Amino acid sequence: MQTIQQLPKPGQPQETTLQNFFPGYFALVMATGIVSIGLQLWQYHSLAMVLLVVNVxxxxxxxxxxxxxxxxxxxLVWADLHHPARGVTFLTLVAGTNILGSQLVIILNRGLWALCVWIAGFALWLLLLYTFFLFNILKEPKPSFEQSISGAWLLIVVSTESVAVLGALIAHYSHYIAFIALCTYMIGGMLYFVLIGLILYRWLFISMKAELLTPPYWINMGAVAITALAGSRLVMYGHSHPVLAHWTYFVETFTMFFWAFASWWVPLLFLLFFYRHFIVKVPLQYDPQYWSMVFPLGMYGVCTFNYARITGFDFIIPVSGLFVLVGVLTWIIVLIGLLIEIAQRISRRKT
Known part of the structure; x- marks a missing residue:
């Protein structure tokens, strides 16, 4: 998948920035939100509050x-929605909206605000997901498989599970919300099985150069990690609410499956990152897609913390702390890259 540039080249008009703006930039909101939630879980309330304000x-x-x-x-926006690689990145708007809502519940305990955000996020999920599928099913001629499929397609799963995560947090307002949260958890899990099979086929049986191992492939892990988080949240809700009580054992069993699969991805992704940048020496430079790497790191830390709470596997809690820390450090590094890119753009504009 080729990198989508969000800044104009020297000499290009300023409007080019807006024309070529990366549709998936709401991954910045996703990354900031999950890092903030991780800090809150580890009792760094002040830092979590700062990141909440920044994220808004x-x-x-x-x-x-x-x-x-x-x-x-x-x-141009319409063309992006039709595009098999760019269109799926609009789903960062759904995930970013719901993760921001999760911050409002976990950090501020503002359930009613979060309920309004969840309604907006659910509506966006319905609109964008069905639009993406409809366009790409009817699209002719179809693009080649290797040009279309990438880790970004797993934003379909992430956006779906983000509806489940926030829904589980506010499910006490209505049993209908609990029902939708359970359904989206199941839908997201099913979609992950399908899409990860296609991605692994792409990796294993079609030429895969290091340049193509772009940051969105970290969503291979992030998508299954948020699925584990959604399951954990549903189990927590089910323990105290009879509407989901009889589903609790089933969801908890599948949540262990998803958490284990997320854990399996971690070493492989770090090894591929090392190979790409330190052996093949693909340059490390700012790209908005790197927010898609920050999000899975923070998400794995958050899902591990919650998974340990529902299972009593306290020995894995330090793993959560480690990944929250790694997520925070990676967020800072990528933010510095963004600020440098903005400064360079301003400098070019002046000249």
Missing amino acids: CFYLVLLAILAMRIRKFPR
Whole structure:
């Protein structure tokens, strides 16, 4: 999958920035939100609050940019929605919205605010997911398999499970929300089975150069980690609410399966990252897709913490702390890269 640039080259008009703006930039909100939640779980409330405020700012700015792009370049946005590689990245808006809602519950205990966010996130999920599938089913001629499939397709799973995670957090408001959370948990799990099979086929049987091992492939792990988190949250809810009580054992069993699979991915992804950048020496430079690497690292830390709580496997809790720390450090590094990129853009504009 080729890198999608979000900044203009020297000499290009400023409008090019908006024209080529990366549709998946809401991964920044996803990454910031999950890192903030991880810090809150480990009792770093002040830092978690700071990141919550920062994340609200990120979300509003990105919404404004998206609205301007839709207004000024509706055909480009429409073309992006049709594109098999770029279209799926719009689902970062769904996941970012629901993760922001999860922050409101976990950090601020604002359930009603989160309920409004969940309704918006669920509506966006329905709109964008069915739009993406409809366009790509009817699209002719079809693009080649290797040009279309990438780790970004697992945003289908991430967005679906984000509905389940936030739904489980606010399910006490209505048993309908609990039902939708359970259904989206199951749907996300089914979609993961299908999509990860296609991605592994791509990796194992079609030429895969190091340059193609882009950061969205970390969602291989992030998608199954958020599925484990959704299961953990549903089990927590089911222990105290009869509407899901009889599903609790089933969900807990599958959650162990998902957590174990997420854990299996971790060494492989680190080895591939090392191979890509330190053996083949693909340059390490800022790309908005690196937020898709930060999110899975933080998500694995958060899902491990919650999984340990429902199972009593306390010996894995230090793993959660380690990955929350790694997620925070990676978030800082990628943010510095973003700030440098913005500074360079301003400098080019002045010259």
